[in-house]
Amino acid sequence: QVQLVESGGGLVQAGGSLRLSCAASGRAVSSYTLGWFRQAPGEEREIVAALQIWISDRTYYADSVKGRFTISRDNAKNTVYLQMNSLKPEDTAVYYCAARPRTMTLMVEKYSYWGQGTQVTVSS
Numbered sequence: 001q002v003q004l005v006e007s008g009g010g011l012v013q014a015g016g017s018l019r020l021s022c023a024a025s026g027r028a029v030s031s032y033t034l035g036w037f038r039q040a041p042g043e044e045r046e047i048v049a050a051l052q053i054w055i056s057d058r059t060y061y062a063d064s065v066k067g068r069f070t071i072s073r074d075n076a077k078n079t080v081y082l083q084m085n086s087l088k089p090e091d092t093a094v095y096y097c098a099a100r101p102r103t104m105t106l107m108v109e110k111y112s113y114w115g116q117g118t119q120v121t122v123s124s
Helices: none
Strands: 005-009 010-013 017-023 030-038 046-052 058-061 069-074 081-086 094-102 118-123
Touching: 005 046, 005 094, 005 118, 017 030, 017 118, 030 069, 030 081, 046 081, 058 069
Parallel strands: 010 118
Antiparallel strands: 005 017, 017 081, 030 046, 030 094, 046 058, 069 081, 094 118
């Protein structure tokens, strides 16, 4: 079992930056894939970025955030981050951290463990 707690959301103007944190407990994240997802009102939850920590440190970014967002980890703190730069109003959503054992997938339903979410609002 992995417990995930997100933090770092808030209100920011377009062009600004935020860093989201996902603190994991219960298990070390070294054998997991951690992903960041978001869900805007009336929309389906979508993957934003993922980091397969198990073996490879392979990353994935959705096209909509590529070049603006960076996913990273701190093993000592058992924490994964999402640095979000050049934010746009369309980035407004509840952001969730999620985990699944070992390999990366882009399928939302394949992630077993979820945090409670943190709101990100980007004003124009």
